[in-house]
Amino acid sequence: MNKQLFTFWLICLLPFTLLAQEKAVPTPQWRPVYHFTPAKNWTNDPNGLIYLNGVYHLYYQHNPYENKWGHMSWGHATSTDLLNWKHLPVAIPEIETKDTTTWIFSGCAVLDKNNTSGFGVKGKAPLVAIYTADQPKQQKESQFVAYSNDGGLTFINYAGNPVVDIHKKDFRDPSVIWMEEQQQWVMTVAVPHEHKLQFYSSKDLKKWDLLSEFGNQGDTRKIWECPSLTPLYVDGDPAKKKWLIMISSGNQDAATGMQYFIGDFDGKTFKNDNPAEHQQFVDYGRTFYAAIPYNNLPDGRHTMLGWLMPFETPTYPWRGQMSIARDLLLKSTPEGVRLYQQPAAVLNASLEKLPASKKLVKQQVEVDGEMPLNKGKQFSSNANWIDVTFIPGTGEEFGLKLGQNVANGTEIIVGYNKAHKELYIANEKGVVMDKVSVKPAEGKIRLQVLFDKSSLEVFVNGGERVLTTLIFPGEKATGCALFSAKGKVMVETLKVWDLAK
Numbered sequence: 001m002n003k004q005l006f007t008f009w010l011i012c013l014l015p016f017t018l019l020a021q022e023k024a025v026p027t028p029q030w031r032p033v034y035h036f037t038p039a040k041n042w043t044n045d046p047n048g049l050i051y052l053n054g055v056y057h058l059y060y061q062h063n064p065y066e067n068k069w070g071h072m073s074w075g076h077a078t079s080t081d082l083l084n085w086k087h088l089p090v091a092i093p094e095i096e097t098k099d100t101t102t103w104i105f106s107g108c109a110v111l112d113k114n115n116t117s118g119f120g121v122k123g124k125a126p127l128v129a130i131y132t133a134d135q136p137k138q139q140k141e142s143q144f145v146a147y148s149n150d151g152g153l154t155f156i157n158y159a160g161n162p163v164v165d166i167h168k169k170d171f172r173d174p175s176v177i178w179m180e181e182q183q184q185w186v187m188t189v190a191v192p193h194e195h196k197l198q199f200y201s202s203k204d205l206k207k208w209d210l211l212s213e214f215g216n217q218g219d220t221r222k223i224w225e226c227p228s229l230t231p232l233y234v235d236g237d238p239a240k241k242k243w244l245i246m247i248s249s250g251n252q253d254a255a256t257g258m259q260y261f262i263g264d265f266d267g268k269t270f271k272n273d274n275p276a277e278h279q280q281f282v283d284y285g286r287t288f289y290a291a292i293p294y295n296n297l298p299d300g301r302h303t304m305l306g307w308l309m310p311f312e313t314p315t316y317p318w319r320g321q322m323s324i325a326r327d328l329l330l331k332s333t334p335e336g337v338r339l340y341q342q343p344a345a346v347l348n349a350s351l352e353k354l355p356a357s358k359k360l361v362k363q364q365v366e367v368d369g370e371m372p373l374n375k376g377k378q379f380s381s382n383a384n385w386i387d388v389t390f391i392p393g394t395g396e397e398f399g400l401k402l403g404q405n406v407a408n409g410t411e412i413i414v415g416y417n418k419a420h421k422e423l424y425i426a427n428e429k430g431v432v433m434d435k436v437s438v439k440p441a442e443g444k445i446r447l448q449v450l451f452d453k454s455s456l457e458v459f460v461n462g463g464e465r466v467l468t469t470l471i472f473p474g475e476k477a478t479g480c481a482l483f484s485a486k487g488k489v490m491v492e493t494l495k496v497w498d499l500a501k
Contacts, residue, residue: 027315029475030454033383034083034499035308036060036322038075041067043320045173045226045290046305047074048091048109048129050152051297056082057152058305058322059129061106064090067319072103072134076152082303082325083350083499092129092146092155100135106173106226107131107143109152110185110205111296117205119147119158127152128205130187132172133162141171143189145205164189164200164208175228175292176205182267186211190247192223197245199229199270212269214245217276219259222250226290229265230302234330234337242330242337245270246304248290251281252436256289256309258282262330262337273337282339284436285425285468287311287455288323302328303344306468308455313472315454323468324450324457340463343448351385351497360496367398368488373480373496380478381500386449388494392418392440394487402451403428403471404479411479412471414458416445423447423460425469428477438465444492451480452499 031037041063048059055078062075074092077085095102109129112120119126126147133144142162146155164174164187174189187200187208196215200208215224226248234240243265251257260280263272274280282288283306291306306323325344330337360373374380382403390398399415410428417424423445424435438445441461448459458467482491 024316026317029382030313030315030472031318032321032452032455033381033501034385034450035324035452035455036077036085036305037318037320038062038077039087040317041065041319042069043075043307043318043322044069044309045106045307046292046322047106047131048152049292049294049305050109050111050127051294052111052127052151055080056294056325057109058085059091059109060322062090064093067314067316072105074104074129074131081350082344082346088153091148091152092131095157099137101137102144103134103136105132105134105141106290108175108292109295110176110178112147112205116185116203117145117147119149121149124149129155130163130174130176130205132174134172139169140165140167141169142166143171143174143187143208158206160206163206166191170223173226177229177295179267184267186229186267188227188229188245190225190227191215192225195220195224197224197227197247197270199268201267211267214270214272217272217278218247218261219250219254219279219281221254222256224249226292228292228304229270230293230328231265232302232328232330233300235332236329242273243270244328244330244339246282246291251284251286252279255286257284257286258288258291258306260339262339280339282341283466283468285434285466287470288466288468291323291326293328301345303346304328308468308470310470312470321455323455326463326466329463338464341466342459342463343450354497354499358498360494362491362494365491365494366488367395367482367484367491369484370401371482373482374478379480379496379498381498382451382453382473382478383498383500384449384451384480385497385499386447386451386495388449388482389444389446389492390416391444391490391492393484393489395484395489396486398484398489399423399447399482400449401479401481401483402449402456403473403477404481405474405477406479407476410474410477412456412473413483414447414449414456415483416447423458423465423467425456425458425467427471428473434467434469436460436465436467
């Protein structure tokens with residue numbers, strides 16, 4: 001991630017940080033239930049996402065020593081359902097020598113099934129991590145390789161590192177995939193300040209040759225980093241294959257976010273389907289960043305995790321969390337092929353296993369004013385998953401109220417303004433934090449609202465738009481309701497799950 005940008009965040013957050021260090025007060029009320037957080041200390045970008053033998057591995061940028069950015073290493077956690085995580089020891093720690101400090105910045109992991117690298121032993125395929133080695137004393141970033149023969153628990157750095165080095169201060173975040181037709185590995189890596197990506201090929205994960213560059217298209221207001229290159233079938237049709245590039249850069253408001261490109265990649269060059277000035281964004285909130293897809297998923301699935309950036313109130317004893325796992329889809333629309341996102345399908349099985357006391361299902365309900373969803377302790381945990389489809393009526397605005405505090409009248413609103421055709425999130429002070437334009441689909445507005453203590457992810461109309469932010473309600477602010485203002489709205493279907501443990 002960008003160190004200069006992070007310095008700006010630290011300056012903005014300094015009063016909060018000093019307060020947190022002074023008091024170090026635990027904040028369990030903001031610890032997510034079904035979004036990943038480390039047991040303690042700082043986390044940022046997800047790294048090395050890979051699926052092995054029924055287990056999802058998550059490596060992540062981690063400071064093992066403090067609850068702030070620094071000492072970058074690869075933390076490690078695993079899950080079988082993408083909801084519950086097992087914490088494991090640091091997989092790739094920072095490297096300290098007499099002359100050099102090497103921080104383990106972002107990257108990826110691949111399963112070298114044919115042992116092209118020669119790193120495997122006893123006929124087993126090695127797990128190979130490709131990451132950016134940041135060396136602050138030398139003011140240089142280059143790409144390193146490390147390998148594991150114990151299932152990804154520990155890694156050995158390749159003696160021939162670096163494997164790619166263009167002698168720049170900022171050159172990072174390699175993402176590697178295997179291209180079967182060309183029988184080669186392809187790396188996508190960012191040159192941030194030049195707003196470009198470089199593509200490299202390799203037969204053995206050690207010797208890399210530059211193929212081409214892509215850049216200075218789309219949004220260039222912020223640096224480019226954390227790229228990925230993913231093949232997807234448009235509308236699920238194998239005859240309509242396209243390539244998706246995602247880059248962490250900006251969003252529609254020039255805040256920190258992610259953009260994407262759709263086009264063709266022939267194993268050497270990427271050709272954008274849209275004009276160079278065309279801009280498309282992954283998420284329309286302020287906190288979604290550094291997302292990359294999983295490698296080695298079965299059944300042609302493409303699922304990603306992103307980091308939710310902790311811009312606001314600090315948490316303790318951890319800081320930072322991951323998004324929910326999102327399935328990636330390309331769909332045909334009147335405007336062209338567009339990226340859609342949905343909470344990963346594998347999560348549905350976990351929702352269905354919840355007992356009846358943790359579920360609420362309603363159909364054809366008219367809302368005029370406010371309709372509470374929580375009764376007693378049910379759905380009063382601020383760890384709810386809500387799927388609601390509205391049929392607009394006379395109501396000028398409608399949606400959900402979350403984190404309500406009856407005592408002082410505060411609440412967080414996920415609302416849809418019918419006249420402006422705009423979805424928005426307003427904080428407890430009534431200030432609109434995030435918004436995005438979206439029209440009804442077939443006359444309806446569907447909202448999938450994932451509220452998890454301090455994170456809020458909203459998927460609109462099946463993932464046509466996604467809006468993600470962080471919120472920090474008071475400990476007693478646990479109310480939850482549907483609402484319609486200045487008129488009525490019909491709720492066609494409503495499903496609510498309480499994921500509190």
